[in-house]
Amino acid sequence: xxxxxxxxxxxxxxxxxxxxxxxxxxxxxxxxxxxxxxxxxxxxxxxxxxxxxxxxxxxxxxxxxxxxxxxxxxxxxxxxxxxxxxxxxxxxxxxxxxxxxxxxxxxxxxxx
Amino acid sequence: xxxxxxxxxxxxxxxxxxxxxxxxxxxxxxxxxxxxxxxxxxxxxxxxxxxxxxxxxxxxxxxxxxxxxxxxxxxxxxxxxxxxxxxxxxxxxxxxxxxxxxxxxxxxxxxxxxxxx
Numbered sequence: 001x002x003x004x005x006x007x008x009x010x011x012x013x014x015x016x017x018x019x020x021x022x023x024x025x026x027x028x029x030x031x032x033x034x035x036x037x038x039x040x041x042x043x044x045x046x047x048x049x050x051x052x053x054x055x056x057x058x059x060x061x062x063x064x065x066x067x068x069x070x071x072x073x074x075x076x077x078x079x080x081x082x083x084x085x086x087x088x089x090x091x092x093x094x095x096x097x098x099x100x101x102x103x104x105x106x107x108x109x110x111x112x
Numbered sequence: 113x114x115x116x117x118x119x120x121x122x123x124x125x126x127x128x129x130x131x132x133x134x135x136x137x138x139x140x141x142x143x144x145x146x147x148x149x150x151x152x153x154x155x156x157x158x159x160x161x162x163x164x165x166x167x168x169x170x171x172x173x174x175x176x177x178x179x180x181x182x183x184x185x186x187x188x189x190x191x192x193x194x195x196x197x198x199x200x201x202x203x204x205x206x207x208x209x210x211x212x213x214x215x216x217x218x219x220x221x222x223x224x225x226x227x228x229x
Binding site for chain 2 (some may be wrong): 003048102
């Protein structure tokens with residue numbers, strides 16, 4: 001159960017678009033369309049922002065979008081806003097005999 | 113309104129035990145899978161354990177296998193994590209989260225576990 005690989009930090013100016021990658025293996029990210037993304041502000045619980053690779057829960061801004069190619073998933077934040085400054089984590093389903101999950105290493109997004 | 117409220121954290125010596133609880137409200141608890149996730153101070157998220165809605169399927173991260181036990185009481189709308197043989201590296205905020213088809217759509221506020229002598 002190795003953590004998925006994310007860049008440690010990504011930054012952008014207000015209004016710009018940024019993309020965060022999440023690289024796994026064919027046993028997790030590449031093997032299932034069960035990648036989700038979470039936003040975490042300081043001292044707060046994580047919040048689901050993307051599920052099943054590219055779906056947004058009700059109430060989440062359409063500035064957040066997700067995709068996947070092979071063993072790498074991506075989160076794009078368009079029209080970057082100050083409130084988007086937070087930590088972002090991807091997660092993927094995997095399994096041996098039972099369901100298992102793995103998180104990414106996390107990415108700190110800074111709005112310049 | 114969906115709510116998950118964790119409790120049971122605290123300071124424990126290495127080798128000790130703690131039992132965490134997570135009380136759910138605002139949804140039909142017995143219809144949902146649940147997980148525990150932890151976050152060490154200043155670190156990232158780590159999935160800890162999973163339990164199916166009926167409790168018949170359980171899994172653990174390698175880091176806690178054999179030391180932690182997940183369980184649930186659907187009649188009491190409660191999820192538990194029994195943690196034995198605790199180590200310093202188990203120090204973290206522990207979150208419970210509702211799980212729906214591999215997505216964790218609601219999270220509790222977390223409970224802090226500190227393992228130290």
